[in-house]
Amino acid sequence: MPSEPAKPPLAPDLAPSTRRYVAVARPTFLYVMYAMILWAIPLGLLAAVRPAAARGMTEAMTAYFAGLPEPLYALFGTAYLGYTAARQWGKVRGTDA
Numbered sequence: 815m816p817s818e819p820a821k822p823p824l825a826p827d828l829a830p831s832t833r834r835y836v837a838v839a840r841p842t843f844l845y846v847m848y849a850m851i852l853w854a855i856p857l858g859l860l861a862a863v864r865p866a867a868a869r870g871m872t873e874a875m876t877a878y879f880a881g882l883p884e885p886l887y888a889l890f891g892t893a894y895l896g897y898t899a900a901r902q903w904g905k906v907r908g909t910d911a
Contacts, residue, residue, distance in 0.1 A: 904910030
């Protein structure tokens with residue numbers, strides 16, 4: 815019986831992190847994104863039954879996001895791009911796994 819071939823190691827981005835914050839933050843971010851996407855299902859059902867209530871909820875969420883100051887969006891974008899650039903630079907240098 816032939817032995818199974820060795821599995822290639824996981825890519826560094828997919829490998830489990832040894833840092834506690836990263837190990838918790840990665841899945842938490844995905845769970846928040848999943849919740850936001852899945853929120854469309856009950857909102858769609860509510861819109862079918864009570865369109866005025868769904869419209870009110872949608873307008874309230876739109877007003878909330880419109881109320882966030884523009885510099886906050888710029889800060890998030892800058893931090894996100896800086897993080898990805900620093901992470902890529904570390905991988906190229908070989909200091910980040």
